[in-house]
Amino acid sequence: MSTTAVELVGLSKSFGDVTAVDGVDLEIRDGEFFSMLGPSGSGKTTVLRMIAGFEQPTSGRVHLAGQDVTGRPPFARDVNTVFQDYALFPHMDVLANVEYGLRVKKVPRAERRERATAALEAVQLGDLAARRPTQLSGGQRQRVALARALVNRPKVLLLDEPLGALDLKLRRSMQLELKQIQRDVGITFVFVTHDQEEALTMSDRIAVFRDGRIEQVAAPADLYESPASPFVAGFVGTSNLLEGEAAHTVLGRRGVFSIRPEKIHLGDEVGDDDATAPGVVQDVVYLGSVNHYLVELDAGPTLTVLRQNLRGTTHEAMALRGQRVTVGWAPEHVIELDQERQGQQHQELEES
Amino acid sequence: MSTTAVELVGLSKSFGDVTAVDGVDLEIRDGEFFSMLGPSGSGKTTVLRMIAGFEQPTSGRVHLAGQDVTGRPPFARDVNTVFQDYALFPHMDVLANVEYGLRVKKVPRAERRERATAALEAVQLGDLAARRPTQLSGGQRQRVALARALVNRPKVLLLDEPLGALDLKLRRSMQLELKQIQRDVGITFVFVTHDQEEALTMSDRIAVFRDGRIEQVAAPADLYESPASPFVAGFVGTSNLLEGEAAHTVLGRRGVFSIRPEKIHLGDEVGDDDATAPGVVQDVVYLGSVNHYLVELDAGPTLTVLRQNLRGTTHEAMALRGQRVTVGWAPEHVIELDQERQGQQHQELEES
Amino acid sequence: GTSSGDDDGGGGGATGSEEQGGFTAPDIEMAESLGDNEGTLSVLAWPGYAEDGSTDKSVDWVTPFEEGTGCQVEVKYFGTSDEAVSLMKSGQYDVVSASGDASLRLIAGGDVAPVNTDLIDNYADVWSFLKDRDWNSVDGQMYGVPHGYGANLLMYNTDEVDPAPTSWSSVFDDAGTYSGKVTSYDSPIYIADAALYLMNTQPDLGIKDPYSLDADQLAAAVDLLKQQREHVGEYWSDYLKETQAFKTGDSVIGTTWQVIANLAQSEGATVEAFLPDEGSTGWSDTWMVSSKTEAPNCAYAWLNHIVSPEANAAVAEWFGEAPANEKACDLTSDGFCESYHAGDEAYAEKIHYWTTPIEQCLDGRTDVTCTTYQDWTQAWTEIKG
Amino acid sequence: MLWLGVLYLGSLAALFITSLWSVDAFGGNIERIWTLDNYRDLFTIDVYRTITVRTLLIAAAVTIIDAVLAFPVALYMAKVASPRLQRILVIAVLTPLWASYLVKAYAWRGMFASGGPLDAVGLSPGYGLAATVLTLSYLWLPYMILPMYAGLERLPNSLIEASADLGAGTGTTMRRVVLPVLFPAAVAGSIFTFSLTLGDYIAVKIVGGANQMLGNVVYDSFLTGNNLPFAAAVATIPVAAMLVYLTAVRRTGALDSL
Amino acid sequence: MTRSVLLAFSALVLLFVYAPLALVVLNSFNTSRTFEWPPPGFTTKWWSAAVDSEGARNAIVVSLEVALVATVIALVLGTMAALALQRFRFFGRDTVSLLIILPIALPGVVTGIALANAFLTMFGIELGMLTLVVSHATFCIVTVFNNAIARLRRLGGNLEEASMDLGAGTFRTFWSVTLPMMRSALLAGALLSFALSFDEIIVTTFTAGQGIQTLPIWIYQNLFRPNQAPVVNVVAAALIVLSIVPIWLSQKLAGTDESVAAAR
């Protein structure tokens, strides 16, 4: 098993009355791409800032590579941060920005220059070394911020929604690029985002935050396929909840259940072993590569059904609107959500 | 045929040396949900601002409901705008913000109050009327901005990336809500975005902008399935370009071709009539509801293949990484992209 | 000249004095008799010369005048003699308190009328040595009523300065004894003090009048002052500054006004001030009547009032100078007139009243041009360095 | 706009033209004869050079002292103090502006006096240039603190954090990040301190001992000496100094942060 | 650690700032007329003298008037200049902002004699209230202008566009949106400009003529009167105390600033 890069023990942080982080225990493995996912205000940034040392925990400890670093100032920790607003120094050119960390560590000029140039090459910005940050586009700034952090070869790189300010197209391509860079350098990445798709795409493991606590820690597929709570199910992907009376009517059981949109069969796809339910297609949302069918079940709830546009025309798909259909699913794809279960337990489960 | 809500004739706008908009001709129909899609800096906002009257065109005319309004100030045009940053008046409460347009038009107090309250109800904010904009969340602000514009019952509502600042989850739900509101009120919406998925989901028709020109105007499905140029193909969805030697090897033809990721069959799915090509799965990107398989063809290019996670486990999907596979597609799903063709011609084609 | 900051002695005189013979006063009618008061009077005065109780309730000699004569007074203050001259030219003011360096200009310019002293009852009580002087009369015709005068004295700290000084030499040739604690008045006109000293100590220079110096004489005075500068702790320009400096011991010897000396003593400083035998510089002011006045009766009433024993005493005490009216001394506080040497003719004769240096030498020389006040100003800047 | 254009620039131009004239021998009246005499005097007589250099040095010293004093205060206000304390501190810094300039200058005279509060603890430099510099620094300090404070408020915290994150200690962060970014604001403040010092003639009279500055020369020439042309000529020195300074700092963006 | 050093230093500087002011207050109770140290005795007679001093009261009134009028002029012109500069891209934008800061960037002595000379010779106006107010307004404009333009820059044009979009004309937009948004900035600018004008002595000396006694001039003249110096101290001490009120008020009002920023 791999060693531990970051370990958080009972980490809490309050700002006055607000408890931003509330007893977080977490182990991040060496070399892993670890994401923190959660809605706005759930405490992701605060945890990151405590790892970096910008914020002192109200209680709990932070360990980096086995060492307790709680109380150490940021400059005495072997981690670097890529800030959401990049925080590039406006009075320095790109090269000077990237060199900064080496300069304050008194790395000799020649080596400094060389490493900075290499880092800039790595993010494909070799030719913009002499520009000022203001003369760069958002994506370019993002890469400078990355190079500035990476050039120090930290043990852990912390990234706080680094792609948040980019437009979708650029964001997608930066996601791939970032993941690639992480693989190349082998540094542990701790990545904060509130975009589930981004987290699923890039991460080795994801921690889902809610109200300052961790709801679940798991690999993307596990998280998606076995969410520990309705919250996780809803936050990561579309959850199609069935509960109460409707659950009883459709599934014959009581409890809270979720069926992923892509697991639901539509019309003649429905297999023999599938559980089924009748309903009406309320709307068809065209998304290019896939369609979403919103099916209102006779039992009450509306299920979103995802269907890849593999064959057939858009017009055929659209024609379903208003039609009565039968939806079905394999029983093993019904996820039972135990609302009582704590994310914490799940994490332990997952770590073992 | 429906009447014309907005007509742009040879519209151009230069800022000093920069030509932001370069000869745009466009007709937007009454009651339509019309999107302007394009990368950053392609001139979308500038066109919108010329329709609203904030910017005077360097040349060309703007017609609203058949009337030439070029040169009229914003307050003399029957359009309203929802700004990207909402531009709510921070010194007024929510109700006063919504009432503002009616107040300046000297609508009597009682009617004003009534209409504003109704508009707030429509966006489900009836109980927040007394709050200040600073006390609202992003999504709530967005809705106030919408109510503030809608309460004036404009002929045309202009929206400049109104969902840009929201997080993904909220954004998705606002997309649906916005579309619903548009259907209910029947007002023409002109919607600026750089998110292709958003445009595809919501729009009746989409104009794709590039460098101040319109590359193509079409309904979502037509745009996606018959892109007029490699640019459109790439901007709207993943394009999987085949060109030059590779095209010749794989397709037996010369030219530029695109195959959509969801149209490509993988392994045993490949049908008898399908054109095929051998390759190696380089990577599998897990996205929850779907997976992306990056297949490097022996002929050179890498194709992205999208596969819905309908059946089978994630582990099976991941296991494909590094495997040799055969990909295939129905010949009719190969899109020939004529690089010479102008988006303009396509638009005419489409309009006829 | 007065005490209002360092603005004294500004501007140039009109022409020379009588000795040069180049000067005849314009023919301006003099009032022969008085009629009813007009009701309003516009007064142009140095700050402090026409107090109406607004600065200090107990300091008010305007209101009694208004009550007594029915002339409503409007006061405007001026800061320099130049300003006084130019304001008088506008003709808006009925009476003016003119210093020695402004009076001749006003007379020559026809801005003020001869004053019929017979119509001013209190004129009789004015010290005779103030009457018919160069700066307030032409050919024996008075152009105003003397108001008050004072001398620039030598003050020293009795604890620190031993033996007691007797001559200006202690701040000039012997300034080194108290180096760093010497103080001088901060104005170009102070050059005259040096010239006066040189007049006594270096007769070769031929200085006859400290206000008419040719280039060489000025250079000599400047040299002397530059030597003095080495030992000057600070130049003073206002009461507070000098009183403080003497009290704290930051200054122990230097020029002063009687009023400052009195103030310092009353504040407990161990100082003495005296008029050295060489004589000294000083000032004398005159109230004059505009030639264009439309309120001659009120104007005469004002002149009469301001040299009345009561008013004159009040002004003198408030302002800190010797009163012009000998009867005023009966009304001033005990020892006031003594301390200001009011009426001491011998003392007054030793005062060389401030006059504006101009090109024509006031001492009657015609073979050289004298240095002007502008030259003095530049020289003063150089002296201070 | 027109107001300023016509009135102010016109006045300056008129002043400059006046500096090329002279006064008549009686004094007071300007003779409209073109002459460079005033400037010749200015350049040939040593004393003016001495005074100019002295004044510039004092201005520089005041500016530096103010910058040094203002920086930590502004930093504390902008980055450490709670919003409430921040507000109180702003008031604390602004309040002295309302106490009369003269009264404050005299208060310093009292502080420096022999046997005064400073002398009592053995810290008084006595009246002179040191006292002048100190008093002027005191008088203009708020004009330095306020722009610096505004500048620091605009400085994103993330820049400071980024620097610490990259391994820079507090000192290095100050030197390499905060100070350079703060520079325009400091320059904006220095425009005040520099210009106010160049034009001052009162403080030096009160605490400056026997010394004089450019302002005194202008004042003496104009009001005491009634020699406007010469005063105007002298006035061109600080004007030139400020214009040189302004053009030099214009590119730093300081003019926007006044 | 750094924080406590900063705090200590700031406290020291504040001590430096307030020690002389404390001395002023102390001296207003000092029996010595020349601020003897240590004070030989304690008296309130200066305070009662000050209360009775009509001159001080008049001077305060004059100063308030001048500062008020100058501030109003500066407010109008400064705001207009800021709006014009923000709105229109014309060639000399830089030059204009330089021009506006010039009156404050050039020493007061220069401004003073330049304006005095201009009034007297170019326009032939006698020095008085008018010239004084005009001169003060000239250098006050810059504080209003700077505050206004900074705020406008921060606001961008979006809110105004939103208002026009909703049917409000130019004037209406200015009145209901631009002005309220700029209020706290204008208030801060006005306050500073008021303070500048209120305590201005150099330009005042040159452009007021003798008839007008503003408070600083009154103080200047009274410092030269032997019995008045302590009264001057009283006035100054009172002003220090009273000045907290407008500053505190403005700070309170400017508190809306944060909400402006947050709303964006």
Ligand SMILES: Nc1ncnc2c1ncn2[C@@H]1O[C@H](COP(=O)(O)OP(=O)(O)OP(=O)(O)O)[C@@H](O)[C@H]1O
């Ligand atoms: N310096 C602070 N002072 C007071 N409260 C704070 C502070 N920083 C964060 N908080 C509060 O702590 C909670 C967690 O904030 P945090 O920034 O960690 O959330 P987040 O998960 O990063 O959200 P987002 O996605 O919006 O960035 C929030 O309620 C926030 O308001």
Ligand SMILES: Nc1ncnc2c1ncn2[C@@H]1O[C@H](COP(=O)(O)OP(=O)(O)OP(=O)(O)O)[C@@H](O)[C@H]1O
């Ligand atoms: N006021 C302006 N002055 C100068 N150039 C401008 C101005 N407004 C826009 N431009 C330029 O015009 C071009 C088009 O800008 P526009 O804002 O219309 O793009 P956009 O498609 O809305 O981009 P985005 O998605 O980033 O909002 C850009 O190159 C931009 O830099």
Ligand SMILES: [Mg+2]
């Ligand atoms: Mg965050």
Ligand SMILES: [Mg+2]
């Ligand atoms: Mg845009």
